[in-house]
Amino acid sequence: NAGVIQTPRHKVxxxxxxxxxxxxxxxxxxxxFWYRQTIxxxxxxxxxxxxxxxxxxxxxxxERFSAQMPNQSHSTLKIQSTQPQDSAxxxxxxxxxxxxxxxxFFGPGTRLTVL
Amino acid sequence: QQKVQQSPESLIVPEGGMASxxxxxxxxxxxxxxxxxxxxxxxxxxxxxxxxxxEKEEGRFTVHLNKASLHTSLHIRDSQPSDSALYLCxxxxxxxxxxxxxxxxxLLVSP
Numbered sequence: 001n002a003g004v005i006q007t008p009r010h011k012v013x014x015x016x017x018x019x020x021x022x023x024x025x026x027x028x029x030x031x032x033f034w035y036r037q038t039i040x041x042x043x044x045x046x047x048x049x050x051x052x053x054x055x056x057x058x059x060x061x062x063e064r065f066s067a068q069m070p071n072q073s074h075s076t077l078k079i080q081s082t083q084p085q086d087s088a089x090x091x092x093x094x095x096x097x098x099x100x101x102x103x104x105f106f107g108p109g110t111r112l113t114v115l
Numbered sequence: 116q117q118k119v120q121q122s123p124e125s126l127i128v129p130e131g132g133m134a135s136x137x138x139x140x141x142x143x144x145x146x147x148x149x150x151x152x153x154x155x156x157x158x159x160x161x162x163x164x165x166x167x168x169x170e171k172e173e174g175r176f177t178v179h180l181n182k183a184s185l186h187t188s189l190h191i192r193d194s195q196p197s198d199s200a201l202y203l204c205x206x207x208x209x210x211x212x213x214x215x216x217x218x219x220x221x222l223l224v225s226p
Contacts, residue, residue: 031212042218043159043203056213091158095212101147101166104214106158 004107006092012113013082021077021110025094032075033095033104034067036088043091049075082114117142119217121204127223134191136220138204139184146209148180148187153201153219162202163189194224 005024013019025032034046047057049069060067064082069075079086089111093104118141128134138148147166151159165171165180165187177190191198204217 033212033214035216043216045213045215048212050212101164101207101209102212103149103161103164106160108158 004092004094004105006107006110008110009108010111012115014115015083016081019079019082019112021090021112023075023092023107024073025075026105029094029096031095032069033093034077035091035093037091038088046077084114087112087114117215119204119206119215121217121220123220125221127225128194130194130196130224130226132194134194134198134222136189136202136222137186138188138217139186140206142206142208143185144208145185145206147207149205150178150189151203151205153203155200159203196224196226198222199224
């Protein structure tokens with residue numbers, strides 16, 4: 001079991017460019033979560049999917065952020081027109097659907113730096 | 116909006132000492148609590164979970180939960196330098212999968 005896979009591990013973009021982050025959840029896990037983490041704001045919830053369906057995107061900045069899960073083996077987080085304040089570590093986590101209160105398994109994260 | 120408050124923000128304990136971390140949720144509908152540990156440069160990993168009132172012990176780690184006050188605490192006895200990390204408390208409601216994390220307690224165990 002390779003765990004949650006995130007690519008790329010590091011991404012540097014110029015202000016105004018687009019960034020796409022990829023996540024491959026643990027096989028068999030049906031819930032996928034996206035968070036971002038900064039020193040100042042801590043770990044912030046962005047969005048989550050259950051059985052590929054978007055359930056809650058209340059943490060997503062509405063205008064420039066979007067997330068998709070086209071199949072059970074990967075999810076993407078896209079940030080359009082990146083801004084310096086988007087610089088953060090973006091973490092993907094997956095969880096088995098079997099029970100509420102299930103543990104989340106985090107990937108290694110993608111460190112996004114916007115110059 | 117549900118918030119999870121952790122205290123203290125940072126804590127220094129000597130090697131072999133006891134570390135006590137606190138966490139309170141503002142959401143009266145919270146049913147599940149977790150403690151995650153995040154070493155520097157790594158991603159969070161679940162340390163312990165507690166869903167019922169009372170106490171749960173795993174090795175050097177003990178968690179307490181008081182659902183009436185929505186308060187959980189994590190106690191680490193015989194603290195080791197390898198315990199130095201960011202400890203994140205997390206909570207969620209029954210019937211949902213969204214998990215809210217606190218801002219964490221940064222623990223430093225000094226040799």
